[in-house]
Amino acid sequence: MENREIILEVKNLSRHFKLGMKKVVKAVDDISFSIYKGETFGLVGESGSGKSTTGRTIIKLYKPTSGEVYMNGGRIDGKISREDNAYVNKNIQMIFQDPMACLNPRMKVEDIIAEGLDIHKMTTSEKQRRDKVVEMLELVGLDEQHLERYPHEFSGGQRQRIGIARAMAVEPKLIIADEPISALDVSIQAQVINLMNDLKEHKDLTYLFIAHDLSMVKYISDRIAVMYKGKIVELATSEDLFKNPLHPYTKSLLSAIPLPDPITERKRKRFSYDASVHNYDVETPEIVEIIPNHFVYASPSEIEKYKTEIK
Amino acid sequence: MKDKILEVKDLEVSFRTYAGDVQAVRGSTFDLYEGETLAIVGESGSGKSVTVKAIMGLLATNGYYKNGSIMFEGNEITEMKERDMHSIRGNKIAMIFQDPMTSLDPTMTVGKQLTETIKLHHDVTKKEAHDRAVNLIELVEIPEPASRMKQYPHQFSGGMRQRIVIAMALACEPRILIADEPTTALDVTIQAQIIELMNDLKEKLGVAVIFITHDLGVVANVADRVAVMYAGRIVEIGTSNEIFYNPYHPYTWGLMTSMPDLETEGKLLAIPGTPPNLLHPPVGDAFALRSEYAMEIDFEEAPPLFKISETHYAATWLLHEYAPKVTPPAIIVKRKERFSEVSE
Numbered sequence: 001m002e003n004r005e006i007i008l009e010v011k012n013l014s015r016h017f018k019l020g021m022k023k024v025v026k027a028v029d030d031i032s033f034s035i036y037k038g039e040t041f042g043l044v045g046e047s048g049s050g051k052s053t054t055g056r057t058i059i060k061l062y063k064p065t066s067g068e069v070y071m072n073g074g075r076i077d078g079k080i081s082r083e084d085n086a087y088v089n090k091n092i093q094m095i096f097q098d099p100m101a102c103l104n105p106r107m108k109v110e111d112i113i114a115e116g117l118d119i120h121k122m123t124t125s126e127k128q129r130r131d132k133v134v135e136m137l138e139l140v141g142l143d144e145q146h147l148e149r150y151p152h153e154f155s156g157g158q159r160q161r162i163g164i165a166r167a168m169a170v171e172p173k174l175i176i177a178d179e180p181i182s183a184l185d186v187s188i189q190a191q192v193i194n195l196m197n198d199l200k201e202h203k204d205l206t207y208l209f210i211a212h213d214l215s216m217v218k219y220i221s222d223r224i225a226v227m228y229k230g231k232i233v234e235l236a237t238s239e240d241l242f243k244n245p246l247h248p249y250t251k252s253l254l255s256a257i258p259l260p261d262p263i264t265e266r267k268r269k270r271f272s273y274d275a276s277v278h279n280y281d282v283e284t285p286e287i288v289e290i291i292p293n294h295f296v297y298a299s300p301s302e303i304e305k306y307k308t309e310i311k
Numbered sequence: 312m313k314d315k316i317l318e319v320k321d322l323e324v325s326f327r328t329y330a331g332d333v334q335a336v337r338g339s340t341f342d343l344y345e346g347e348t349l350a351i352v353g354e355s356g357s358g359k360s361v362t363v364k365a366i367m368g369l370l371a372t373n374g375y376y377k378n379g380s381i382m383f384e385g386n387e388i389t390e391m392k393e394r395d396m397h398s399i400r401g402n403k404i405a406m407i408f409q410d411p412m413t414s415l416d417p418t419m420t421v422g423k424q425l426t427e428t429i430k431l432h433h434d435v436t437k438k439e440a441h442d443r444a445v446n447l448i449e450l451v452e453i454p455e456p457a458s459r460m461k462q463y464p465h466q467f468s469g470g471m472r473q474r475i476v477i478a479m480a481l482a483c484e485p486r487i488l489i490a491d492e493p494t495t496a497l498d499v500t501i502q503a504q505i506i507e508l509m510n511d512l513k514e515k516l517g518v519a520v521i522f523i524t525h526d527l528g529v530v531a532n533v534a535d536r537v538a539v540m541y542a543g544r545i546v547e548i549g550t551s552n553e554i555f556y557n558p559y560h561p562y563t564w565g566l567m568t569s570m571p572d573l574e575t576e577g578k579l580l581a582i583p584g585t586p587p588n589l590l591h592p593p594v595g596d597a598f599a600l601r602s603e604y605a606m607e608i609d610f611e612e613a614p615p616l617f618k619i620s621e622t623h624y625a626a627t628w629l630l631h632e633y634a635p636k637v638t639p640p641a642i643i644v645k646r647k648e649r650f651s652e653v654s655e
Contacts, residue, residue: 046498155585156355185354186525190569190581197578212499215528219571219579242573256503258528259572262551263653265532270503 005037006073007174007206008058013067015050015057027053029230030067032287035174040200040207042221042238044214044253049227051210055176058208059092071174090120093167097179099159103151109162110147113137116170136165140195157188161195168199176208181216193220214257218242223293226250232287236294246296246306249273278302316486316519317343317366321379322389324358324365328373334589335361337543338379340616343487348513348520350530350551352566353540356586359523362540363489365389366521367406368396383487402432405480409492411472415464421448421475422460425482432483447478452508470501474508481516489521494529506532527570531555536622539563542587542597545616549623556650559617559625561602564643580640596628604629604637 015028028050035041045051056062058069060077069077076088093116096102103112113133114123123129134144140161151159160180167175177196181189197220199205211217217224218238225235226249234247245251252273259265278285283299290296290306298306324336336358343349353359364370366381368388381388383399391399408414416424425444429435435443441460448456451474464472473493480488490509494502510533513520522533530537530551537554539547539562547560558564568580584601587593593600599609608628617630628634638644 046500157585186527186566187354187569187582188585190579191583194579194581214499215571215573215575218573219575252500256499257573258499258502258506258526258532260527260531260555260567260570261572262531262555263649265528268532270507272500272504 006034007037007071008035008208009070010034010054010058011068011070013054013057013069014065015053015062016065026230028057028064031227031230031232032067033225033232033235035206035208036222037173037206038200038204039222040209040220042217042224043208043210043227044212044217044224045227046212046253048229050230051227052178054227055094055178055208055210059094059176060088086120090116090170091173093170093172093175095160095163095167095175095177095180098183099156099163100151102163103159103166105151107150108147109133109137109149109151112151112162113166113169116166120170122170132169136169139168139199140165141191155188156184157191160184160188160192164192164195164199168203171203172205174206174208176210178210179212180209182211182213189216196220214253215259226253231297232295233297234295235287240294244294244310246290246294246309247298248277313344313346315342316345316383318382319343319362319366319379320382322362322365322381323376323378324361324370324374325377326371326374328590331590334377334592335374335543336365337589337592339538339540339543339545340379341538341545341548343519343521345486345519346513346517347535348522348533350522350524350534350537351540352524352527352530352537354525354586356542356589357540358543358589359540360491363406363491363521363523367400367404367489368393369400401428401485402483403485404487404489405483405485406489406491407473407476407480407493409495411469411476411496412464414476415472417464420461420463421467425460425475425479428479428482443482444478447482448475450481450512451475451478468501469497470504473497473505477505477509477512481512481518484516485518487521488518489523491523492525493522495524495526502529509533527555527566539566542592543589544597544613544626546598546627547625548616549619549625552650552653553620553623556646556653557619557623558639558643558646559619559623559630560598560627561604561629561639562598563625564639565601567646568640568642580642596626606634 011032012030013028014030017025017027019025043051057064064077068075110133113136114129117123117129117132123132137143137146142161181192209220221238224238224241225232228249234250245254252271255270283301285297285299287295287297288303291310296306320340321338322336323338325332325334339362351359376389422444426440429440429443445456448459453459453471453474494505524530534551536550538545541562547563565582569582571579582601587597595611595613596609599605606628614626614628616624616626618624629637
């Protein structure tokens with residue numbers, strides 16, 4: 001895995017929000033990770049863990065308080081040249097949670113999807129523009145007859161497809177999907193997930209998949225990072241994370257996933273996470289690669305303890 | 312079998328709109344027994360929320376009971392006057408909603424809201440109401456109940472707020488508690504705590520619960536019996552084991568295969584298409600258009616509920632004696648293998 005190409009690298013990224021004069025919320029607090037080309041990187045955590053802020057800071061919706069973001073080796077946070085900025089805008093796209101809120105209700109589907117094409121001047125004629133839009137619509141399972149319609153004429157699942165088509169139109173390399181399916185019905189969720197997986201294969205995409213639904217994240221991701229209060233507490237391949245959860249927060253999170261299986265549900269034992277088990281006044285915790293490709297946020301003595309737990 | 316406390320029969324509810332009548336519930340029949348939890352599962356627009364709102368007598372002004380009956384303690388709810396409903400709603404049948412913030416008054420302390428509820432339904436002194444409220448907060452496992460009484464809803468976290476709402480619903484010791492997606496707005500770990508609390512309270516108080524959700528994982532945890540709704544009808548109803556390990560309706564199969572569990576690999580078997588528009592519901596089986604198992608008759612006539620066991624019914628023509636034998640998706644076959652394991 002080490003020799004795989006890194007598409008996005010986040011180094012010591014922090015994003016703090018000021019609340020009034022003295023209070024500071026450390027929404028993202030000194031996190032680092034890399035995303036390899038062609039993988040799906042899952043970012044999970046509960047509300048307030050900073051997972052969405054991370055995604056938004058990467059795509060430059062927020063300015064980082066400190067830290068760096070690199071794409072294909074070039075730095076993309078802060079002030080960058082106009083060309084670099086255009087490159088980032090084109091190559092990182094985002095899919096949002098609420099497909100109604102992210103589509104302009106007064107624009108036709110054709111214009112919504114073509115907006116990125118226009119900005120990046122990717123088409124030269126009206127015909128080429130329309131062909132590209134139709135191609136995108138067909139890619140996500142819609143067709144030509146939808147061109148002239150407005151967002152309110154579509155169902156939730158269809159709107160999410162339009163959101164995906166818009167993101168795909170400029171042929172990005174990385175897509176940040178922030179809870180793309182949590183507003184959809186169960187039967188529609190599977191359609192959208194299958195679509196995202198197909199696109200990834202055919203269009204050579206990389207995903208940063210932000211979600212709270214652990215069984216879905218496990219299904220779609222190659223690697224998963226677990227966030228808690230602005231920190232990444234554990235990062236591993238999805239297989240490894242579910243087999244060998246080390247951090248007590250990860251354990252509690254995994255023990256709470258509801259499964260459609262009454263037999264296991266009856267036997268379920270939940271762990272609750274109590275942050276006071278860590279004694280971080282004495283020892284300073286840091287993120288450590290405990291076994292290859294498995295990182296955990298812990299103090300030296302905890303590392304020793306975790307090492308004995310690995311199966 | 313325990314006593315029936317609620318009987319819903321052939322219930323039909325429609326809403327008048329400018330475009331015509333939307334037939335939100337098109338004939339659902341089920342019973343609720345004392346002390347059990349019945350989960351109603353379905354997608355948005357399947358009529359699950361409308362069904363329980365009909366039971367509470369809380370239909371929007373353009374909604375009306377088209378047909379059928381709802382019997383509760385000898386009362387026909389569909390024919391009751393609003394004034395008479397006051398003695399039932401909140402008192403004998405209570406309800407919890409999805410978003411705890413919208414069901415609490417942000418300008419009133421939690422204690423005031425609780426005591427007010429108690430005083431409205433019972434003839435008690437201020438002191439008695441206060442004591443009862445403290446007990447209720449203790450019942451839903453919130454630490455330091457006496458000092459929490461003086462706080463406002465915004466001073467509580469989402470999970471704690473939902474606990475307060477549960478306490479309010481239980482204030483009058485209802486016989487039926489209706490929970491409409493009570494954990495959907497909460498984080499997984501908090502969701503697990505609330506579900507645990509609700510299971511405990513059900514045991515302790517013996518209240519019957521109707522639990523509405525779209526999350527089959529939650530259903531597996533809470534339900535004694537499960538009703539699956541699609542396009543305004545109950546398409547399958549049975550005990551939790553029967554629905555999860557021996558489902559018969561293709562829609563139930565679809566729900567289970569489209570959701571990954573922790574072992575799922577390969578493509579998800581999604582249900583194609585979208586639910587039908589209930590302004591013009593399709594003739595026959597509403598699911599036929601999305602089902603690969605659909606037969607000609609599915610487009611002509613709606614299937615009745617076929618009996619599979621004393622407790623298990625499904626509305627699909629596949630159960631008719633002339634229907635061809637079909638093999639369900641592999642995941643369902645695997646589930647069915649486990650059915651003998653649980654039925655022993």
